[in-house]
Amino acid sequence: MSLHIIIIIITGIFSYMGFSDHRFFEKYKFSVSGIKAGEYYRLITSGFLHADWNHFFVNMITLYFFGDYIIYNLGNTGFLIVYFGGIFLGNYLSYYLHKNDLWYSAIGASAGVNAIVFSAITLDPTMKLYLYFFIPIPGIIFALGYLWYTVKGSQNTMSRIGHEAHFGGAIAGVLLTVFLDFNRAFASHPMMTLIIIAALFGSYYYINGKKLI
Numbered sequence: 001m002s003l004h005i006i007i008i009i010i011t012g013i014f015s016y017m018g019f020s021d022h023r024f025f026e027k028y029k030f031s032v033s034g035i036k037a038g039e040y041y042r043l044i045t046s047g048f049l050h051a052d053w054n055h056f057f058v059n060m061i062t063l064y065f066f067g068d069y070i071i072y073n074l075g076n077t078g079f080l081i082v083y084f085g086g087i088f089l090g091n092y093l094s095y096y097l098h099k100n101d102l103w104y105s106a107i108g109a110s111a112g113v114n115a116i117v118f119s120a121i122t123l124d125p126t127m128k129l130y131l132y133f134f135i136p137i138p139g140i141i142f143a144l145g146y147l148w149y150t151v152k153g154s155q156n157t158m159s160r161i162g163h164e165a166h167f168g169g170a171i172a173g174v175l176l177t178v179f180l181d182f183n184r185a186f187a188s189h190p191m192m193t194l195i196i197i198a199a200l201f202g203s204y205y206y207i208n209g210k211k212l213i
Helices: 003-020 022-028 033-034 042-048 055-095 111-122 138-155 163-180 184-189 190-208
Strands: 128-131 135-138
Touching: 003 042, 003 055, 003 190, 022 042, 022 055, 033 042, 033 135, 042 055, 055 163, 111 138, 111 163, 111 184, 128 138, 135 138, 138 163, 138 184, 138 190, 163 190, 184 190
Parallel strands: none
Antiparallel strands: 128 135
């Protein structure tokens, strides 16, 4: 059984337990107050929880279709590094930007899934992604459009979507892929990869106005 299928199954079990047991859900979700209290495991375990089955299926279907590609190109270890690195770094960015908001909480594997998708785009920026299942667009165009969406979405204080975690996962997917396979990431489409990296940092800090240092 492929590794990404195992991750999907484990996530399904974990999510179901969260649906069924409120205390379990509260214990393992992303929570600024919990992390500040030393419960750092939440930076990872929250990636196994979902709000409902629709939330779960959207994330896991995407992981299903892109997971094989990353395993084929980066191996099982590379897949794990990108996926869990995306969850951790996405949640860490969210924590950093909301560290004074003790009420803030979140759940979902989106940061890890975004890392896998952006890893695939980094390896092949010309790959076709299908918007609304039937409109083909180049990967790099999708990447830039999605990043713009997350940056703008993070400005909406009423939004219940974890845009910061999504953005952080995307950054992780690009940078970890470059680290794992520098030659592959830059050899075929060096300028496209550089544009993605520049857009990741430049668009976020220019539009959002938040700094990590």
